[in-house]
Amino acid sequence: MIDINKYDFEPIAKKYGTPLYLYDADRIRANIKRIKDAFEKYYPKTEMHYSVKANNNIHILKIFKEAGLGTDCSSPLEVKLSRIAGFDEKDILYTGNYESSEDIKAIFNNDICINLDDIESFRKMIKIGKPDRISFRINPGIGRGGHEGITTAGADAKFGVPYEKAYEAYKEAYDAGIRRFGIHMMTGSNNLEPYYFAEITDKLMNIAGRLFNQLGCAPEYVDIGGGYGVPYEDDEDPLNVDVTAKLISEALQEKCVKYNLPEPVLKLEPGRYFVADAGYLLTRVISVKKSYKTFAGVDAGMNTLIRPALYGAKHRSFVNGKEDNKEFVNVCGRICENSDIFGQNMFLPKLEAGDLIVMRDVGAYGYVMASSYNGRLKPAEVLIDANESRLIRRRETDEDFLTLLEE
Ligand SMILES: Cc1ncc(COP(=O)(O)O)c(C=O)c1O
Structure with missing residues (x-):
């Protein structure tokens, strides 16, 4: 290193x-191990996906493949890069923004977990084919990032389905005959505060609980996005990933009990933290x-x-x-x-x-x-x-x- x-x-x-x-492969491996170990300790049903947008070089992707992670993609090309790097479709997540019909056609695959940005995207998708499972990116109404430009939820954010419309989105998918669901959020990048991740997980789980109790379908996975920060200045402390993993898994488990939900797979999509x-x-x-x-x-x-x-x-x-x-x-x-x-x-x-x-x-x-x-x-x-x-x-x-x- x-x-x-x-x-x-x-x-x-x-x-x-x-x-x-210049990139240091051993440093990436150490970062992967630190966060993977923490989540496996507190919530073994965690699945890690590397967010390709952070650094899309295929040789970097291969390090994640060797470490047993999946990828998180935001465009058809990132899916293609993941496939070239050796990832199976079942290890690929797709989280778009204002998806076009062309994008949906290109990535449509029942093994890929697709987090749609809007109900409109679902309407486009259903014209292309009926997916086995669907997930929406929810804007939980709060967001925080290291800079304004990397805050990706809250009233000013262009991303996701506002949580007041979440039920409507899932109900439309339910009415179209879909019974397998996931739920997603990504509220901001470069956060160094463990409590923040627990707070947003709690919020997403409230939405998941209400939503799925109303529809009678529990989410197969809860994807809380990326956003795990790194210090860019000497006076910043690194994110304590052990505390972060502990607080997230506690928030998740408490809400599973409260809403009588079976424990879902927890998906994470860090980019920055790894590389x-x-x-x-x-x-x-x-x-x-x-x-x-x-x-x-x-x-x-x-x-x-x-x-x-x-x-x-x-x-x-x-x-x-x-x-x-x-x-x-x-x-x-x-x-x-x-x-x-x-x-x-x-x-x-x-x-x-x-x-x-x-x-x-x-x-x-x-x-x-x-x-x-x-x-x-x-x-x-x-x-x-x-x-x-x-x-x-x-x-x-x-x-x-x-x-x-x-x-
Ligand atoms: C949907 C989604 N997932 C994951 C990430 C990765 O975020 P980070 O690099 O902060 O972990 C982003 C970044 O913008 C994103 O939009």
Whole structure:
């Protein structure tokens, strides 16, 4: 496993070039084990699905396959990637948003657990075929995420069936002859508070209890989504997954007793928790400008890692091989947007052209959100496993970019 206090990132940067995403396979495995062990201890009927949207490289997916997890997909392509990585349909979950008939046709399969975003999606689905089982993503009316942009439930959220309409949605499916149900929610990403997960589980179980007592069908599974956070700053504590698992399973079990429900399978769809701290972005300083402030321009940009520009996210960074002589510097990319700033007033060793900056915690929602804006193409991805580095996605080239253009 990479120990950032000792590891020399320079040879990798020289070998594969920069900007570069580097992932640590052992760190991903350790993250999987920590959360899997906790849930297996408190609620053995837990099924873990890795949320592919966090990092969709097939070689990363294979680590999850080997660890015995399933996947959670949000598009037909993510289902295809899961199949290529070796996952069976029965291990795949699908949670869409504003599903089109084309999407539904592409993913329709009775082995895949499909969490529909709306009653309208069910109406589209039933025209395509009658599923054996159906589940709806419910907006329980409350949500919380590390930033506003990653809060995915509550009155302002575009996702899911509002809980006041949940009964109507399931009743429509029931009237269409469906008797096997699941229930789903995903209320926000990057939460570090165990009690929050218990609170939303309790809320979802109240909806499940009422709903299924009215219809007489108990949910086969209760899917409480992802959202398990990681610390992005030194003063944040990591999520206590043991307490989280304990509180969630207590909330679930209490409500099963209260509503006389058989214990359902508990499904989880973490993305960030598994991969965020296993990823590093390696970028080189191109030049340092003394303007009204000091700016260090690097060869990565908001096109490489958009989280700082999009959410004001912070990524702790250090300079490979340099520790002393620190000063405040604004680290920015080369994109023609003034929001192309990785960090303002970062306290880093005095930078010079050629220095290698390593940004931490970029394994989730990093490469997957990269673009070729400004004609700055997507970086390469490298995996370190058993001390061996391996290119797992090559750098985008001008030819790749040009291939899509019509004559
Ligand atoms: C439906 C669904 N499941 C799982 C996730 C993964 O969330 P996280 O990476 O916060 O665990 C998301 C993220 O947006 C999501 O929308």
